Amino acid sequence: MTERLVVIGGDAAGMSAASQARRLRGPDDLAITAFERGHFTSYSACGIPYYVGGVVTDAEELIARSPDEHRARGIDVRLRHEAVEIDTGRGRVRVRDLDAGTERWEGYDRLVVATGSVPTRPKLPGADAAGVHGVQILDDGIAIRRVVEQDRPARVVVVGGGYIGLEMAEAMVQQGLRVSLVDAAEQPMRTLDADMGAIVADALRGIGVDLYLGERIEGFDTSGGRVTAVRTAERTLPADLVVLGLGVRPNVEMARAAGIGIGASGGIVTDRRMRTGTEGVWAAGDCVQTRHLISGEPVAIALGTHANKQGRVAGIDIGGGYATFPGVVGTAISKLCKMEVARTGLNEREAAAAGFASLSAVVESTTRAGYHPGATTMKTKLVVERRTGRLLGAQIVGEEGAAKRIDGLAIALWNRMTVEEMTGLDLAYAPPFSPVWDPVLIAARKAAELVERDMRS
Amino acid sequence: MTERLVVIGGDAAGMSAASQARRLRGPDDLAITAFERGHFTSYSACGIPYYVGGVVTDAEELIARSPDEHRARGIDVRLRHEAVEIDTGRGRVRVRDLDAGTERWEGYDRLVVATGSVPTRPKLPGADAAGVHGVQILDDGIAIRRVVEQDRPARVVVVGGGYIGLEMAEAMVQQGLRVSLVDAAEQPMRTLDADMGAIVADALRGIGVDLYLGERIEGFDTSGGRVTAVRTAERTLPADLVVLGLGVRPNVEMARAAGIGIGASGGIVTDRRMRTGTEGVWAAGDCVQTRHLISGEPVAIALGTHANKQGRVAGIDIGGGYATFPGVVGTAISKLCKMEVARTGLNEREAAAAGFASLSAVVESTTRAGYHPGATTMKTKLVVERRTGRLLGAQIVGEEGAAKRIDGLAIALWNRMTVEEMTGLDLAYAPPFSPVWDPVLIAARKAAELVERDMRS
Numbered sequence: 001m002t003e004r005l006v007v008i009g010g011d012a013a014g015m016s017a018a019s020q021a022r023r024l025r026g027p028d029d030l031a032i033t034a035f036e037r038g039h040f041t042s043y044s045a046c047g048i049p050y051y052v053g054g055v056v057t058d059a060e061e062l063i064a065r066s067p068d069e070h071r072a073r074g075i076d077v078r079l080r081h082e083a084v085e086i087d088t089g090r091g092r093v094r095v096r097d098l099d100a101g102t103e104r105w106e107g108y109d110r111l112v113v114a115t116g117s118v119p120t121r122p123k124l125p126g127a128d129a130a131g132v133h134g135v136q137i138l139d140d141g142i143a144i145r146r147v148v149e150q151d152r153p154a155r156v157v158v159v160g161g162g163y164i165g166l167e168m169a170e171a172m173v174q175q176g177l178r179v180s181l182v183d184a185a186e187q188p189m190r191t192l193d194a195d196m197g198a199i200v201a202d203a204l205r206g207i208g209v210d211l212y213l214g215e216r217i218e219g220f221d222t223s224g225g226r227v228t229a230v231r232t233a234e235r236t237l238p239a240d241l242v243v244l245g246l247g248v249r250p251n252v253e254m255a256r257a258a259g260i261g262i263g264a265s266g267g268i269v270t271d272r273r274m275r276t277g278t279e280g281v282w283a284a285g286d287c288v289q290t291r292h293l294i295s296g297e298p299v300a301i302a303l304g305t306h307a308n309k310q311g312r313v314a315g316i317d318i319g320g321g322y323a324t325f326p327g328v329v330g331t332a333i334s335k336l337c338k339m340e341v342a343r344t345g346l347n348e349r350e351a352a353a354a355g356f357a358s359l360s361a362v363v364e365s366t367t368r369a370g371y372h373p374g375a376t377t378m379k380t381k382l383v384v385e386r387r388t389g390r391l392l393g394a395q396i397v398g399e400e401g402a403a404k405r406i407d408g409l410a411i412a413l414w415n416r417m418t419v420e421e422m423t424g425l426d427l428a429y430a431p432p433f434s435p436v437w438d439p440v441l442i443a444a445r446k447a448a449e450l451v452e453r454d455m456r457s
Numbered sequence: 458m459t460e461r462l463v464v465i466g467g468d469a470a471g472m473s474a475a476s477q478a479r480r481l482r483g484p485d486d487l488a489i490t491a492f493e494r495g496h497f498t499s500y501s502a503c504g505i506p507y508y509v510g511g512v513v514t515d516a517e518e519l520i521a522r523s524p525d526e527h528r529a530r531g532i533d534v535r536l537r538h539e540a541v542e543i544d545t546g547r548g549r550v551r552v553r554d555l556d557a558g559t560e561r562w563e564g565y566d567r568l569v570v571a572t573g574s575v576p577t578r579p580k581l582p583g584a585d586a587a588g589v590h591g592v593q594i595l596d597d598g599i600a601i602r603r604v605v606e607q608d609r610p611a612r613v614v615v616v617g618g619g620y621i622g623l624e625m626a627e628a629m630v631q632q633g634l635r636v637s638l639v640d641a642a643e644q645p646m647r648t649l650d651a652d653m654g655a656i657v658a659d660a661l662r663g664i665g666v667d668l669y670l671g672e673r674i675e676g677f678d679t680s681g682g683r684v685t686a687v688r689t690a691e692r693t694l695p696a697d698l699v700v701l702g703l704g705v706r707p708n709v710e711m712a713r714a715a716g717i718g719i720g721a722s723g724g725i726v727t728d729r730r731m732r733t734g735t736e737g738v739w740a741a742g743d744c745v746q747t748r749h750l751i752s753g754e755p756v757a758i759a760l761g762t763h764a765n766k767q768g769r770v771a772g773i774d775i776g777g778g779y780a781t782f783p784g785v786v787g788t789a790i791s792k793l794c795k796m797e798v799a800r801t802g803l804n805e806r807e808a809a810a811a812g813f814a815s816l817s818a819v820v821e822s823t824t825r826a827g828y829h830p831g832a833t834t835m836k837t838k839l840v841v842e843r844r845t846g847r848l849l850g851a852q853i854v855g856e857e858g859a860a861k862r863i864d865g866l867a868i869a870l871w872n873r874m875t876v877e878e879m880t881g882l883d884l885a886y887a888p889p890f891s892p893v894w895d896p897v898l899i900a901a902r903k904a905a906e907l908v909e910r911d912m913r914s
Contacts, residue, residue, distance in 0.1 A: 012893065047826060047888050061828035064893075163887075304893045305886035312902075321909075326881050333885035342885050369504060371518035401861070404891070407884045408864040414882060415872035424783050425871060426750075427864045428790035428799050429762035430620075431504045436469065436521075436761045438864070445769075452778075 003030050005318060006093055006108035008083040008254075010036025011043065012304050013285025013311035014114030015065065018075045020315025027074045030318075033106065034075055035095055037082035040138050041067050046304050048141035049164070052148065053171030059142055086111070086258035088278050110280050110318055113255050113268060114311065117248035117286035117302045122159075126220030131227035132242040135164055144168075144243065148175050153240035155180070157230045159217055161188030163334050165245025166200070169209050170336050172243075180210040180237050182217060182230060191332060192395050193347045195362065196381055199397045203339040212237070250287045250300045263289035267300035272324040274314035282318065284310035291327035294345050294392060294413060295354035301328060330393075331410045333403050340378075340403030344410040345393025348383055357386040359454055361419075361447035365439040367401040369431035378402035380443040382409075382419060389418040389451040394443075408440055419447040460487050462775060463550055463565035465540040465711075467493025468500065469761050470742025470768035471571030472522065475532045477772025484531045487775075490563065491532055492552055494539035497595050498524050503761050505598035506621070509605065510628030516599050543568070543715035545735050567737050567775055570712050570725060571768065574705035574743035574759045579616075583677025588684035589699040592621055601625075601700065605632050610697035612637070614687045616674055618645030620791050622702025623657070626666050627793055629700075637667040637694050639674060639687060648789060649852050650804045652819065653838055656854045660796040669694070707744045707757045720746035724757035729781040731771035739775065741767035748784035751802050751849060751870060752811035758785060787850075788867045790860050797860035801867040802850025805840055814843040816911055818876075818904035822896040824858040826888035835859035837900040839866075839876060846875040846908040851900075858890075865897055876904040 005021055007014040018032050034041070042065040050056045067077040078095075084103070085094035092105045119134040121127055131153075133144050147153065154177075158169045161183035172179045181188070181204065187197030188204060188211070204211055215232035220242065222228060230237045250267040252260075261277040263269040267289030274282045285307035292299045309325055316323040333342040351358040361382045368375040378398025385392055394409040396402055412422055422444035429436055437445070462478055464471045475489050491498070499522040507513045524534040535552075541560070542551035549562045576591040578584055588610075590601050604610065611634075615626045618640035629636045638645070638661065644654030645661060645668070661668055672689040677699065679685060687694045707724040709717075718734040720726040724746030731739045742764035749756045766782055773780040790799040808815040818839045825832035835855025842849055851866040853859055869879055879901035886893055894902070 044826060044828070044888065044893065046886070046893070047828060050829060050888055055830060056828050303886065305884070305895075308893050309881065309898075323877075324881065329883045331883040331885050333887045333890050335887065335889040340890075344883070344885070369501060371501070371504060371513050372507060373512060401858075404858070404861065404885060405864070407862070407895070407897070408868050410883050410885070411865050411868040411872070411874075415868070415874070417872070420780075424766065424781065426786045426788045426801070426867050427762070428788050428801070428861060428867070429503070429760065430790045430792065431501065431507055432792040433790050433797075433861050436501065436503070436765050438762075440864070441766075 002028060003109040004107060005030055005032045005110045005112070006106055007032065007034040007112045007114060008093065009114035009116055009285065010034050010041040010077060011045065011114070011116060012307035014112060015042045015070060016308050016311025017112045017114065017282065017284055017315035017318065018070070019073065020312050021318045022074055024316065024319025024321055032075045034077050035081040035083050036077065036079050037098060038137050038139055039079055041065060041070055041077055043138050044304065045137070048135055048138065049167035049171045051141050052145045052168065053174040055174065059138060062138060083254065086254055088258050088260070088281060091280065111282070112314055113260065113281060113283040113287060114285045115251040115254065115287045118251045119244060119248050120246040121244065122217055122246065124217060124219045126222045126227060129220055129222040129227040130225055131240060132220060132244065134244045135168060147241055148172070148177065151240070153177060155238050156241045156243065157182060157237050157239040158243045158245055159230065160245035160247065161185065162245055162247055163332065166204070166334060166336055168243045168245055169204065170207065173207050173209065180212060182212045182215055182232060182237065184214065184216040186214045189341065191343050191347065192341070193381065196379065196395045196397050199379065200336065200339070200341055203336050207337050248286065248302045252287055255283065255287070263298045265289045265298045265300040272326055273317045274310055274325060275317065282314040284314045290325065293327040293329050295350065297354065299328070301330070303332070329410050329413045331406060333406060338399050339397065340399060341397050342403035342406035343393070343395045344406050345391070345413045346383060347393055347395065351383050351392050356392055358383050358392055359386055359447070359450045361443055361450050363439065363443045363446050365442050366435055367398060368433060369435050372431045374400070376400055376402065378439055380439045382443045382447045384419050384447045384451060386451065386454055389420050389448060391417055391419055391422065405440055419444045419451065423448055459485060460566040461564060462487055462489045462567045462569070463563055464489065464491040464569045464571060465550065466571035466573055466742065467491050467498040467534060468502065468571070468573060469764035471569060472499045472527060473765050473768025474569045474571065474739065474741055474772035474775065475527070476530065477769050478775045479531055481773065481776025481778055489532045491534050492538040492540050493534065493536050494555060495594050495596055496536055498522060498527055498534055500595050501761065502594070505592055505595065506624035506628045508598050509602045509625065510631040512631065516595060519595060540711065543711055545715050545717070545738060548737065568739070569771055570717065570738060570740040570744060571742045572708040572711065572744045575708045576701060576705050577703040578701065579674055579703065581674060581676045583679045583684060586677055586679040586684040587682055588697060589677060589701065591701045592625060604698055605634065608697070610634060612695050613698045613700065614639060614694050614696040615700045615702055616687065617702035617704065618642065619702055619704055620789065623661070623791060623793055625700045625702055626661065627664065630664050630666065637669060639669045639672055639689060639694070641671065641673040643671045646798065648800050648804065649798070650838065653836065653852045653854050656836065657793065657796070657798055660793050664794050705743065705759045709744055712740065712744070720755045722746045722755045722757040729783055730774040731767055731782060732774065739771040741771045747782065750784040750786050752807065754811065756785070758787070760789070786867050786870045788863060790863060795856050796854065797856060798854050799860035799863035800850070800852045801863050802848065802870045803840060804850055804852065808840050808849050813849055815840050815849055816843055816904070816907050818900055818907050820896065820900045820903050822899050823892055824855060825890060826892050829888045831857070833857055833859065835896055837896045839900045839904045841876050841904045841908060843908065843911055846877050846905060848874055848876055848879065862897055876901045876908065880905055
C-alpha cells in the first residue's frame, strides 16, 4: 500500500525532507504532497537582502528548485495552500486553498512540520501601517524592492541591528537611499561582544548609515494609513519606508494546538532524527528547537543551513535511512560592504550565562602575508574556558578573506579542542592565503598564553 | 651562571626558537647567539616567487624581523657565519666567518639545530652552469630577479612541477617571459591525485606555460660555461634561464657527523618537544623529521609554518615552558594565477601505501551562493576509509575563495572525524560566503553516501 507523506511548508526544510524521502522511496511506495502558502518553493530567504540591494537582479535567481522541478521528481507541490490545523489523532491536516478560499482535510501517514518562523512585529501603534515591511518570505523581498525602485523613498528606517537589519541597511545604501538604523541595544549584532560590535557600528557609520543605538521604538507616526515616522523616546525619525529586522520566533501555534511538544526555546522538540514526540510526525527548520553543543541549552536558530540539514535528516529517516542532526555550535557570518563578520560558539556573555568562567584573547593580524597585495587586517577573538583552555567561542571582524576562517574554529569547537592543542593545527599556509602563522593560530597562541598565565596567578 | 644557547640557522625555525627562549628567560640567565650563513634573518622563503614575479616589489618586504631587530631583543645574530661542525661531547660548534675566512669554536650549553634543507640538484652534465638557479634562500631569489629584469631571458625552463616549480613558472609568466615546465611525472603537483592534477595542468597551459610531462631531464647544454638548453629523452629545450624546483631534502650532514640521530625520512629525529636524542640539543624546521598523523609514518616536510611552530616549541622548552609539536596532516596550498589548489591528509596513492582501503568522492560546487556575484566553481575531493567512513584526506581545486576551505578539512582530519559526522558540521553560511550547503558539506554528504552504498554491496 502506498504511504502518504504530507509536508507543511515548501521552503528549505520541507522540500529537503521531501526530496530525500523521494530519493529513497519511489512513488508507488510513498506519495508526497507539500503545501506551501506562498508563491515559491526552495528559495534562499538569506538572499533577499541581495535581491533588494540589486546585487541579485532577478528574484527567480534565488529559487533553488521550482515547484515544477519538484513535481518532475514526483513531489506534488501545492502553492498558495496553507495548512491551518493538524489532527494527529486521525492523521490529517486541514488545508486552505488561499486563492479559491476553500478548505479540505488531507490524510497523512507521515507528516513533516516545516512551518518556519514568524517575524517579531512590535505591538505598537502604527506597526501595521502601509510602508512598514517585515523581511520573511520572498514575497516580502519583492514588495520591498518594488517600493525602493518605484517610490524611491527619501528616508528609510531599519529597526533592529541583527544580521537581517544590517544586510537590509546595506541593501538600501546600495540602492542609493538615505538610511537610519535604530536598535534598543547599545551595539549592533548582539551575538558579538561589545568590543567587536563597536567595529561593526563604525563600519555602518562608514557606509553612511545613521545609527541610533540604545533607543527603543515607541511607535510609528502615520498619515492616511501610511507610515511617516518612527518614534523613539529620544527622537522622531521621518520615514517613508520602515524595514523591520527584529528577529523571528518559531512558527509553532498550529503544532502546539495539535499537542506536538514545544520546548523551552519556543521551538518544536525533536530527537536527533527530527522525530517529534508525536508518532508519525517529524519537524525541521526554523520551527524546531535544537541543542547548542557548547552551552548544552535548547535553542531555536533560524538559519537556512540548519533547515536544509534538518530537512535532509527527516527525509532520510522517513525514507528508511539513518542520519542525525546532533545540534549546532551557533556559527553565523555576514558581510557589510567590505566588512566581513563571523562568530561561532559562545561570546563572553553567553559563556557566563552557561556557567563557564572564561578568558578572552583578541589579536589583530593580516589575512595574507603582510607583504602580499590584497592583505587586509582582521581581528580575531577567542573565548576560552579558564583552567582547561577549552575553546568556547570565536568572533572575527575583518575584510575580504577574513570571516570564513570561522569554519575552522567551528570545527575545533565541535571537537572540543583546547587552544593549546589548536596551536599545533596544520593549517594551510602560502603568502596569498595566510601569514606564516594563520590568524587562527596566532589567536590560539595568545589564548594559550593567557590560560597559562591565569593558572599561575 | 649565564647559560649559553647557540642557534644554527637564522631563519624561521632558528629565530622562533631564539625569540621564545628570550621571551621566557632574560639575558642574565641565558645568552643567545645565532649563526646564519646568509645575509638575512627571519625571511619568508615562501615569498620568493612573489618577489621574483614582481608582485612583491622589494626583497626587504619578505623579512619579518631583521638582524638588528633581533639584536635589540637581546639575540646576538652573526650573519655570514656558517657552522661547519658540532662537537656534542665538549658542547661546542665550529663556526666559519665567511667574509673574514676565519674559524673558531663557540661553546654552548644548549644548541638548536635549524639548518633547513638543501635543494635537490640533478647530478647531470651542465647542472652547475651559469644560468641554472635553485630557489632556496633569499639570495637565490634576488639573483633570479636580477637576471629576469636585466637580461630578459628569451626562454625560461622550469624543472619540476611541485609547488615551487609552479609558483616560479607563474612568476616568470607575470614577468612576461616565455616559460616551459618539465617534469618526469605525468602530472604536475604529485601531492594531488591524477584527476585533480589534470586541472592544474590545464591551468598551466591556460596561462601560456608549455608543459612537458613524463619527460626526465638528461642534461644541460652549455656554451662558454652558460646554460643554453635543457635536454630530455624526447627533446632539447632552448633555455637562457633554468629554474630548478626539484624539491628539497633535510640539511643534516653536520648533525649526522656529530652523532645526532637521523630518521628514515632523512630528517633529524626529535620528540614532540623538539629534543633530539642528544642531551642539550634541539632541532627544528626543514631539517627535522616529524610524524604524519594520518599515515603514522615519519616524514620530512619543508614548510615555513611547520618551521615556525617547531622553533617556537623548542624555544619554549628551552625557556622552561611546555609546548609540543605533535605532527602534521600534510596540509598545503598554492595559487596559480586565478587558480587555487590545496590538499591535506592522504591522497589515494598515499592512502593505499599507508594500508588504508579508501573511497573517493568528488563534487563540483560554487564558492558562494550560485546567484551571488563572484561565485566561482570549485572541485572538492575527499578520500575516505571504507567501512568506517573516516576522513583520510582532501583536495580542492578552484578559484577565488576555494582553497582556504582546506583548513576546515585539516581540522576535521586532525580530530579523526568521519564523513557522516561531518555532514552535521555547523559551518558559516551567508550568500556572499557559501552556498547553503558549503562545498565541504556537499562533499561529506556525497562521501557518506558512497561509504553506505559500499557497505551494502
